[in-house]
Amino acid sequence: MAVLIDAIDVKRKTLFELENTPYACLEAEVTSPTARGAQTLVRLKMRNLLTSAVFEKTFKANDKFKEPDLQIVPASYLYSDGDGSHFLDQESYETLTLTDKMVGNALDFLIEGALIQLHKYNGNPIGLQLPIxxxxxxxxxxxxxxxxxxxxxxxxxxxxxxxxxxxxxxxxxxxxxxxxxxxxxxxxxxx
Incomplete structure (x- = not known):
């Protein structure tokens, strides 16, 4: 059974799933109303991990989110061509291809053999995380x-x-x- 996360427990850098899409929380702000019986609200600034779109949305404190099926695997950069950028999964030794949109401006920092963290959602690559x-x-x-x-x-x-x-x-x-x-x-x- 999937682990559920209460909206009030979502903090910066928390990963959660909403409507079958993985998100990362960028900012969380809890608003407790002064009126009796009013609900505590949580305003989240969040990034869609599939499209990189950033937006804000308000939830009730007791709203629940699923924990996403996200994996972070070590990978090394191989090369880029017309099909995208190719990486070697360091655990399965499988070659994974990311589109230009998934890679973004990361190619400015990647040389052949560079180690990065590759994000997989439901087993498919969706993006990468560069070292600092x-x-x-x-x-x-x-x-x-x-x-x-x-x-x-x-x-x-x-x-x-x-x-x-x-x-x-x-x-x-x-x-x-x-x-x-x-x-x-x-x-x-x-x-």
Whole structure:
């Protein structure tokens, strides 16, 4: 029997199923009315894990949700082609293909062999989760000179091996490996 989750127990990052669709809670706000007999309401900001659509909806505190049949499996990135992006499930050694929509902008951070977490819903791949930081090689860094602080930040543009362009400190050179945050797409240090 599926586990049921009360709406009032849904917190940030909780996964739940509504109308046979998996969702992730982004924010939860409980409103307790002052009038007697009025019901406590829970306002959820949630992301549809199949379409990535984000919206808000209000539920009664005692509304129940099913726990989704979600699995997170380790996988490694193989390559991308016209059919989509291909990953190797590290447990079953099965090749799984995700559409461009499922992958989103994750290709900016993926090189061949990169390990990620693949999300499966009812046994089918629906998306992926990148690590917080990835290490990528700098293929081109603008020349920066010591007195180049006209922008005030002391950074320059660098192109990484995936094609992603980020701002890096002036001391970073071509061929260096840098650590990049996948959340804000910014330089996080040398690797």
């Amino acid at each position: 930081f990835v290490e990528l090689d700098v293929v081109y860094a603008e020349p920066g000179s010591r007195g180049d602080s006209s922008s005030g930040s002391g950074t320059k543009l660098a192109k990484l091996e995936t094609g992603l362009e980020i701002r890096v400190p002036l001391f970073i050179k071509d061929g260096e490996k840098v650590k990049v945050s996948t959340e804000n797409r910014e330089f996080a240090g040398r690797a």
